[in-house]
Structures are given as C-alpha cells and as structure tokens.
Amino acid sequence: MKGLFKAIAIFFGLLLIVYCVFLLENSGDKKSTEQTIGHWEIAWTSDKELDLTEQNLKKLEWIQVSTQAPAPERPKDATAQWIKIDLPELSLESSTVLISKIYGKHILAIYNGAKIYESDRNYNYEINSVILPVDKVDAEQSLYIGVSSQRRIGIPNEIQVGEYQELLKKYVKGNISDFILGSTLIFIAVIMLACTVFLRSDNLVIWVSLCAVFLSSGVIVITYSSFLYWLFEDLGKVYVTLFDAALFILLPAFTFFFEKVFGPGYYSIIRKFRNFQVVYSVICALLLILNELTSGRIFPIYNLISQEFLGFIMITQFVLLLSIVTIYTIQKNKDAVIFSIGFLILAVFGIGELVWFYSQNSFYDLYLWKWGVICFLISLIIILGRRFAENHEQVVEYSKQLEMFNNELQRSEKMEIISEMAASVAHEVRNPLQVTRGFIQLLAEKHENSEKVYLNMALDELDRASNIITDFLTFAKPEVGKVATLNLMQEFIHIEGILVPMANLQGGKIAVNIPDNLLIKGNSSKFKQAIINIIKNSIESLHGEGDIQVWGYKEDDWVFVHIKDNGEGMDSDVLARLGEPYFSNKTKGTGLGLMVTFRIIEVMQGEITFLSEKGIGTEAIIRFPSRED
Missing domain, CATH: 3.30.565.10 (Histidine kinase-like ATPase, C-terminal domain)
Known part of the structure; x- marks a missing residue:
C-alpha cells in the first residue's frame, strides 16, 4: 500500500509539472501574426431562418456587441442567432479563424457566399470549438455564423485570426490539461481497483468508494471539456452519457466515503442523505436509459430532474458535510482537519461557481471546480493513508497483545500442571519424610559427635524438602482460609x-x-x-x-x-x-x-x-x- 500511495503522489507531481510546462510554453511564445476580434454584430432569428444566403443575411437587423459589454437580452421567440464578423486584413494567402468557445446545438458558417462549416448536434452539449480556414482577407469581407439553441447561444470570448499551426497549437495547449488531468484520475482509479485483491474486508468498502470517487471525477473532468468534443465530435452523445452517469456515481460515493470515515453523523443524517442520493441517482439512471430508448422524447423531464435539481442537491451536500466536518474539526479530530482543508477548497470553488452559474443567464462555464477536486482528492488520499497506518499500528499492537496472552496461557498451563502434580503427590511424599526424619533424629541422639554432623545434615535437607512440599501445597490449594x-x-x-x-x-x-x-x-x-x-x-x-x-x-x-x-x-x-x-x-x-x-x-x-x-x-x-x- 505504501507503494500505491507513492505512485499516486508521483502522478499528481507529474501532472503539476506538465501543467507548469504548458504555462511556461504559453508565456514564452514568440511574437506571431495572430490578431484578435473583440466586437461583432448579431441578429436574432428562428431555426427556420438559419439557412439563408449571404444577400438575405445583409438585410437582417444587426446589433453591435462586444466582449467588454454585457450580452444583449434574447427575444422570447428567438431560437437562433446570426453573427457577422468583419475580419481584419492579413497578408497570409490562407488564414484561420479560431473560435475557442461558441454556444449552440446547430452551427453554420458562410464565407464568400459558400458554406464552409456546419455542425448539428443531437445531444445535450452546447459548448463548441470551431476552426475555420479562410482565403486571403481584405477589409470588405465578412464571416457569417448561424447558431441555434434552446439554451445558451453565441460567442462569449474574443475571436483569434492568424496562421493555422499557431492557432491550433494555442488551442491544444489551452485545453489539453483537462484531458491529462482526467486521464490521470482514471488511471489512478484503475490502479486502486486492481489493488483491491490485496485488501482485507474491513478496508475494502472504503477503498472501493474512494476508487469510485476518483474514477467518476476523472470521467467528469474529461467529458466536461470541449476539447474532447472537438477532437471526436461523432462520439459526443457517448461523452454526455458518461458525464451524467459519472455524476450520478460521484455524489453517493463521496457521501459514502465521508460516512465510513466520520460515521453516520448526528441522528444518522449523513446515512439518510446518502440513501436519498442513492435513490436519486437510480431514478436519474433509469430516466437516462428511458430517454435513450425513446430517442429523447422525455428529455425535458430528464433535464429537469438530472440537471436543474442536481445543482441544488450538490449545494446542499457541500453545506451539510462542511457543517459536520467543522464540528469534528472543533473536536480536534485529525482526519476532520485534513478533510476540512481539502473540502473547504472544493466547497469554496464548487459553491461559488454553482451560485455564479445559476445567477448568470448566458455565458459562464465551470472550470475552477476541477482544481478544487484535485485538492480535495489529495486530502482523501492522506486520510485513507492515515487510516491504513492506524490499522497497521493496531495490527502490530494486536500481535503484541496476542504474544502476551500466549505467554500468559503457557504460564497458566505450567501452573496448572504443577498444581495437579502437587495436589497428587505432596501428601504422599510428606508422610514418609516425617517418618524418616523421626528415625534419623533418634539415631542422631544415640551416635557420637563425629556421626552427628552427617545426621544433622540429613535432617536439614529433609526440613528443606518439607518446606518445598509445603510451598507446593500452598500453590496447589491457594485458598486464603479464614477471610x-x-x-x-x-x-x-x-x-x-x-x-x-x-x-x-x-x-x-x-x-x-x-x-x-x-x-x-x-x-x-x-x-x-x-x-x-x-x-x-x-x-x-x-x-x-x-x-x-x-x-x-x-x-x-x-x-x-x-x-x-x-x-x-x-x-x-x-x-x-x-x-x-x-x-x-x-x-x-x-x-x-x-x-x-x-x-x-x-x-x-x-x-x-x-x-x-x-x-x-x-x-x-x-x-x-x-x-x-
């Protein structure tokens, strides 16, 4: 187990080194030809008006927007948005437009009167990354992008225009860290799962629960990143399903681990909340399967239960567990202190981002929670390491006690043997000794001094033997007599x-x-x-x-x-x-x-x-x- 914890520490260290390398490479890039666009125009339409010609697009009512200003409110009947981007002049014969983040289910791009890109997703994930190749740009050309979505829609960040290799390298560097982070957590979970065969039954449950926390956290980190959907867009529906399933596993597994470390809580509130989460997760899993079997016909119900309610359940869980661990921390529980430090970081990031997410009507993606998860998982590893160390100390102490009890048992067996032997022979030996002593004493009185010495020595030895027999009788019959x-x-x-x-x-x-x-x-x-x-x-x-x-x-x-x-x-x-x-x-x-x-x-x-x-x-x-x- 010490080797496993060392391997996990090495993985987290390598992860931190890789992330720092990415930061250093990004900060040390040479000067490039890249330009940024921070303002453009939008026009609200419906899904039916998404497929328009460039001439018809020019007739729309355009509204000037900027990344520095708040996003304009969406009209009630609008289900689509057209975005008109005036591209800057570039000397390159072939340029590239990088939109690192654009919200929408159906995206269509038109340039020079031709459709150059289209993506129509049939799954519930509206964060897209788009890289568009364009010809040599002059000041009179515009790029039109149509986006339709029932939820968030539009471009939240600046747009980059430049050489393809530079933009692609920048995009990959900015998104690969999530992929590495999630893959590392999954790999650690696999190693932990393989090690379950070496664990005793009393440690197996808490180990498997922590393994589930790592595995589900890794899957969530990977499938939440838009990088994976950009890399393998055809598998997007699988990623969304994995994200939901991992989330349904993470919450009860996390609460179960907490319960095993700190107990069921006051009035068994932790156990009751965990049972509620298990029931909730099972219901969400059944709705997920039913939604897939019905080709998304019950998606509004599934979305309401599995997403809208889930955020409030997570906030309740954070507040509940943080309150309980605070009480244990005040009681100077060492595991609670470690847990509270990691959990406090996660809770601050998690609650803060969830509150901010639900307070925003448009553009915000959760990203700080990932680093909160890392800090928290490290604290869980430390707690589990301490638990195994304590178990090892208990085993050593138990071995010492077992050795002591074994010695006591051997001593008791010896005493029992002596007692039986003393009780059976002591009386029989004492009688002939007393008779022999009497005759020797008579002989000593009748013999001369030279022979008396030897007879007195015999009497002394007989007295000594009698005393030994008395001790045997005392040991064999240890009643204290009159009390x-x-x-x-x-x-x-x-x-x-x-x-x-x-x-x-x-x-x-x-x-x-x-x-x-x-x-x-x-x-x-x-x-x-x-x-x-x-x-x-x-x-x-x-x-x-x-x-x-x-x-x-x-x-x-x-x-x-x-x-x-x-x-x-x-x-x-x-x-x-x-x-x-x-x-x-x-x-x-x-x-x-x-x-x-x-x-x-x-x-x-x-x-x-x-x-x-x-x-x-x-x-x-x-x-x-x-x-x-």
Missing part, C-alpha cells in the same frame, strides 16, 4: 518485627510507612507469607548495606503497597521470568517462593508488578481492592 478485614498497618507491624532483625544482621535497613486507614480483605497469615517472601528477596539482594522502603496509600478503590530496595536489581530477561516455577537467581533457590506469592495475591484479587534495573534496585508494586469499615 477477615486486614488493617495493613497492624499486619506490617508484625512483619517488621520478624524481618528487621534479619535485615540488620546483613547490614540493611527497613523503613515502613503504612497509614492506619488502609483496609483490605484476606487471610492474615497468607498475606504475611506473601509480603515476607518479597521483603526477604529484597534483603538478600542487598549483599550488605542497603535500604528497603515500604509505603502504602489508597487511590480510587485500590490499596497500593510499594516495596523498594537499592540492591543488585535485575535485567529485563530475568524480570520477565519472575514467578515461573523452578526459576531463581539464588544458588539453592527453587523459584517456588515467588510463585506462591503470586498465587496468594491472585487469590486475594490483587495484582503485583515488578520494576527493576540492573545495579540500581527493584520495586514491587502490589495493589488490592480496598475494603471500607
């Missing part, structure tokens, strides 16, 4: 009395600071056994002079006890294995002491954590549920 409310200060007074002499004997000191109000539920003897095991380990880690600090406090519903020493400490490998059976740092240790301690604290519904650093010391943090009086 009562324990005052920790009173318990630690007894523990301190037992362990302080032992610490002093080795040169260490124990400082205990336990408040009087710390109460827990448990068995006094078992609690003392667990705490004594921990403090004894701390004393043994001192190896001479050192301090052991013991303190406690209450936090929320828990009572905490800290036991901290400045002994030899442990590294991370040893720390991770604390509580494992038969694992010990001591020469004669069995590892059962801490194992029993862990089990006692667990039965008392407590938790224990060790913090340690080699050469600095170890701290045990124990917590128990608090018990009120």
